[in-house]
Amino acid sequence: MFEFFVKGGFLMYPIALCSVIGLTVLINKFIQYRKILKSIEMPLEQALKARPAIIIPILEGIKNGCDEKELSVIGTRQVREIEKGLSWLGLIATIAPLMGLTGTVTGMMKAFMVIAVSTSVNPSMLAGGIWEALITTAAGLLIAIPVHIGHHYLEKQADEIAFVMKEITMSLYMRCKDGV
Helix, strand or coil, X not given: CHHHHXXXXXXXXXXXXXXXXXXXXXXHHHHHXXXXXXXXXXXXXXXXXXXXXXXXXHHHHHHCCCCHHHHHHXXXXXXHHHHCCHHHHHHHHHHHHHHHHHHHHHHHHHHHHHHHHCCCXXXXXXXXHHHXXXXXXXXXXXXXXHHXXXXXXXXHHHHHHHHHHHHHHHHHHHHHHHCC
């Protein structure tokens, strides 16, 4: 495995960094979103007793007499807070294959440079450049594909959290408005 990494050339280092960052963000957000959903996907009375951290600002807003627009801003702020870090996944899913393609170009340049300076070329002389081209392309794609899938999944989870929070907010607001 390390042999492949070395044969991939210098671009394997930023590709590996993308892998580490992407995996870290994916795991962190997956755990965070599961906890949040578990804490708010329950009957309203239970959620009010549990007081999950994500809805405390909304509860405070209702307690302080905020109107619908103000509560919407509070909810949006909470959703933006939980979405922090997702943009990194989108960035990694985009740049990892681009770095892989850059490795393809540099590897092919090395192969053609060998051809340019040699009077007779055998396949083993070209192998280093071709190896680099293929390894970096594969590595970039192997990072980008799962990160892109994870990013999509987590965006859907964030949307679900936002929807449940909106339901809770509107239920609480209507209760308060109706004097319940």
